[in-house]
Amino acid sequence: MLHSNLLRLVARGSSSRLMSTATKLTTVEVNDETGIATLTMNRPPVNSQNVQLLLDLQASISEIENNKSRGLILTSAHSNVFSAGLDIFEMYNTDVERLRTVWTELQNVWIALYGTSLPTAAAINGHAPAGGCLLATACEYRVMRPNFLIGLNEAQLGIIAPKWLMSGFTNVLPKRVAERALTQGRMFTTQEAFEAGLVDEIASSKEEAVEKCAAFIGSFAKVNPLARGLTKLQFRADNIKEFEKIREKDVADFAALASSPEVQKVMGTYLENLKNKGKK
Numbered sequence: 001m002l003h004s005n006l007l008r009l010v011a012r013g014s015s016s017r018l019m020s021t022a023t024k025l026t027t028v029e030v031n032d033e034t035g036i037a038t039l040t041m042n043r044p045p046v047n048s049q050n051v052q053l054l055l056d057l058q059a060s061i062s063e064i065e066n067n068k069s070r071g072l073i074l075t076s077a078h079s080n081v082f083s084a085g086l087d088i089f090e091m092y093n094t095d096v097e098r099l100r101t102v103w104t105e106l107q108n109v110w111i112a113l114y115g116t117s118l119p120t121a122a123a124i125n126g127h128a129p130a131g132g133c134l135l136a137t138a139c140e141y142r143v144m145r146p147n148f149l150i151g152l153n154e155a156q157l158g159i160i161a162p163k164w165l166m167s168g169f170t171n172v173l174p175k176r177v178a179e180r181a182l183t184q185g186r187m188f189t190t191q192e193a194f195e196a197g198l199v200d201e202i203a204s205s206k207e208e209a210v211e212k213c214a215a216f217i218g219s220f221a222k223v224n225p226l227a228r229g230l231t232k233l234q235f236r237a238d239n240i241k242e243f244e245k246i247r248e249k250d251v252a253d254f255a256a257l258a259s260s261p262e263v264q265k266v267m268g269t270y271l272e273n274l275k276n277k278g279k280k
């Protein structure tokens with residue numbers, strides 16, 4: 001991967017720098033002209049979020065914050081999936097400690113992305129169910145390619161999405177639309193997501209999506225970064241405070257629910273259906 005990334009950069013000229021391949025499942029490239037960092041998830045085939053991807057995402061977000069980038073664009077290395085959400089295989093037939101770790105690291109990624117003062121945007125170049133939608137809605141702006149699906153489908157898995165997990169979603173959708181979508185576990189098409197306000201723009205290619213995200217981040221060029229960042233965080237402070245109060249209990253609640261025989265059974269059936277889908 002390191003080799004192919006370097007080749008890609010050389011072929012493109014020196015307009016962007018690959019800051020890090022220290023982590024295996026994410027890469028960070030900073031555009032020399034704009035100073036904007038692109039954080040790419042690369043865990044084939046569908047960027048399902050196992051503990052390693054969640055840790056790598058946290059490391060990359062810290063790196064982008066520390067290298068003084070002007071903003072962060074989150075995207076995927078794959079052609080039709082942004083992220084399939086949590087890796088269900090990692091949560092199936094496992095012990096409670098593993099479930100606690102998975103959930104703790106999901107919380108850590110969410111708070112790192114939701115709570116950064118940097119401008120953030122998601123170039124959603126494929127499907128974004130569940131944890132994929134969570135990451136996209138933690139960002140301030142979303143641009144999505146046509147004919148894909150996005151949404152929080154936890155209800156379909158027998159899981160109750162906690163309030164913090166819903167907050168990015170409920171911040172951008174009217175309350176009534178959000179309540180109905182969450183109780184149905186609804187997946188929106190790109191067009192439906194755009195019409196509802198879940199995504200801000202539609203782009204016909206990943207490159208165009210990244211460009212539109214960069215234009216959004218560029219719109220802050222003349223705004224004082226400290227004032228911008230603190231204003232953003234004031235808007236998010238209530239969600240963050242509420243999350244901090246319940247984060248430990250939330251891990252315990254998730255581990256208890258996800259390890260219950262009922263939810264394990266739903267996960268087993270869900271995984272079977274996913275595998276069989278490939279055979280049809």
Ligand SMILES: CCCC/C=C\CC(=O)SCCNC(=O)CCNC(=O)[C@H](O)C(C)(C)COP(=O)(O)OP(=O)(O)OC[C@H]1O[C@@H](n2cnc3c(N)ncnc32)[C@H](O)[C@@H]1OP(=O)(O)O
Binds near residue numbers: 083130153159267
């Ligand atoms: C149960 C606890 C819930 C905890 C709370 C919520 C957070 C979550 O994130 S739960 C995860 C919910 N995710 C989903 O429901 C998405 C499931 N996946 C899909 O709908 C499709 O795979 C997707 C639309 C993302 C992509 O479709 P395709 O491009 O057609 O790919 P395939 O469906 O053929 O999948 C390829 C390959 O990947 C495996 N896969 C897909 N999703 C996951 C996943 N979330 N975890 C682990 N593995 C996943 C799928 O089984 C296929 O594997 P193979 O058959 O071995 O190729």
